[in-house]
Amino acid sequence: MSNGDDESADATADGEVDAEPEGAEDADDNADGETEANDGEELADVEEFESRLDAVEADLEDAETETDLDAVEADVGAVEADLEDAEFPVPEPEGGEDDETDDDEEPEDPKEPLEARVSDLRDGIEDRRGPYGEDVQSAAGGAAGTIRDTRWTRDGEPAVSEAVSTFLDTSGDELDVEFAADSEEIDALADSVDTVGGTAADGRLDADDDAETIAALLTAVDDLESALEEAEEWGDLEIAEQLTREGFYDRLTAENRKDFPPELGVVRIAEAENDPERILLALEYLDSDFMQENCLDALRRLGPEEALEPVQALAKRRDVPAVEVLGKIGDERAVDMLLDFVDSGNPPLQKATIRALGEIGSEEASQEIANVLADDEPAVRSVAARGLGLIGDTRAIEPLSDRLADEEEADEVRASAAWALVQIGTERALAAAAEYDDDRAYTVQVEAKKARKATA
Structure with missing residues (x-):
């Protein structure tokens, strides 16, 4: 009986080998200078791509015409297409088992720097083209x-x-x-x-x-x-020079030059002469709080239609005086913007907005204002009631009557509701207010007596 060693020795002695040792095929491939991927495809050579890109870079440097650049661009496209299809050997992590390395750090993909060079070449071609x-x-x-x-x-x-x-x-x-x-x-x-x-x-x-x-x-x-x-x-001009060239100071004379700064005098003269254009010039060019306040005060008293757009631009920034001016102008084009502030939670802004909407008189605002009759602030509820009275929408009779009938409601709010019903003035509205001519609150009695007199 012979053991496995004897058989191995005999096979060797006879010069016959039944199978190649493990790894022999790889050794032969390496000896021939060829490297294959797992699927049998030949792996790409990084140095070959680098050499091709070096040649393209040299051609780009020598290019003088659009035709030359077209040829370079075609070469870049060919390299890029081959690079997309290429498979490169997977780099091994550096260091041995005993080295302290970061297990999460992956080796750089050899394709990435090649792709970066292709991108740089394309940028270089575009930089060299033209002008056209x-x-x-x-x-x-x-x-x-x-x-x-x-x-x-x-x-x-x-x-x-x-x-x-x-x-x-x-x-x-x-x-x-x-x-x-x-x-x-x-x-x-x-x-x-x-x-x-x-x-x-x-x-x-x-x-x-x-x-x-x-x-x-x-x-x-x-x-x-x-x-x-x-x-x-x-x-390029200073503000004063701009205003001078606009004719802003033309009406200012030694006799009427009473105010300081002189711009305030111009605004006051313009208001007296019902000349909103000069006031709007001052509003546009003079950004001091003092002059802005005086300009808006003058516009609030005049209420000119010409002021709608510039004042609305200020009102969009929740500027209360500007909102008040919009009410005096009375243009319904401001309604949509003002409706955004009705329930803003900012009582001064809410009151100014509701008054402005009431002065404008658009029934489009009625429901939004009626909703505010339930606001937490009595002063806001009171202004809401009066706003509904100014608008005169008969749909407001019921919610106003409810406020007036609420014994727990503040007298200020109830009096405003009674006033609003009188302003609406229909038979139903007047009847609802007239019932309170002996109310506990004198201010409510006054409005109720007006209503009863109107229905007599």
Whole structure:
């Protein structure tokens, strides 16, 4: 009988091997310089990709025309496509079993730095492209927007006109086209600058063949923008100078110059002459709390329709005096905005808002105000009742009657409810108020007697 060692020895002696030792196939592959993935596909070579990318970078550096850049971009695309399909060997963690390493730290994927280089190449190609006629159009459009959107002074407008004229002449020489503005008006000047941009972008300019022309046009736009920066615009003036040029101080004379600051005197004169425009100028330009307060006081007394938009802009910031002015103006366009403040939880703002809605008189606000009859603050409930009376909506009769009938309600609120019923003035409303002509509260009795007299 022989053991396994004898059989192994005999097989070796005869020169026959029944099976390769474990790992022999890998050893042969490594000897031939080939590495295969688990699925049999050949693994990618990082150095090969790096070499290809080095070559593309060199080509990009040497590129001079759009055609050269197109070729470089095609090469980048080929590398990127191959990189997407490539499988790389999985890196082994550094260090041995005895090394203290972070178990959560994964080795860097070899594909990531290659992808980063591809991305950098694409950015580099875009940086090298152009400029194009479309770039002239974009730059000219920006300058035209500056011309339109800026408020120029009387001295600034001629400077803008001269700058545009120079730009049109230069651009016309470069493009062999005659450009001219239709008039000296600001919009016409801006339109003419846009026309130059549109002409440059209509396909007549080639990025390679007409590179010098495109560069000259971009320089002309830069010169135009520099000239626009030098032209005097409204914001360059001091506030007093702006107001002077607006004619704000024209009505101020030695005889009527009684107040300090003089702007207060102008506001008071404007109010006396029913001239809201000057008051609105002061409201726009003078941001001191003192002048804002005096301007709003004057507008509240005048209640001019012209003040709606600027005052509404202030009221949106929960400015109570501005809300009060909206009530005096009485324009229903303010109702939607004011309704947001009715149940704000801010009693001063609520009271001002409800009064304003009552003065405007829109029945659209009736339900929102009626809801406030249950507010925690008696003063707010009282103003809500009076607001409903000012509006005069008959749907408010029932909730007002309920307030009046509530013996636990504050007399201030009950008196306001009785007043509101009298203001509504229908037979049903007057009858509901007249029942309380012997009420415990004198203020309620007064309104009840008015109602009874009206129904007699």
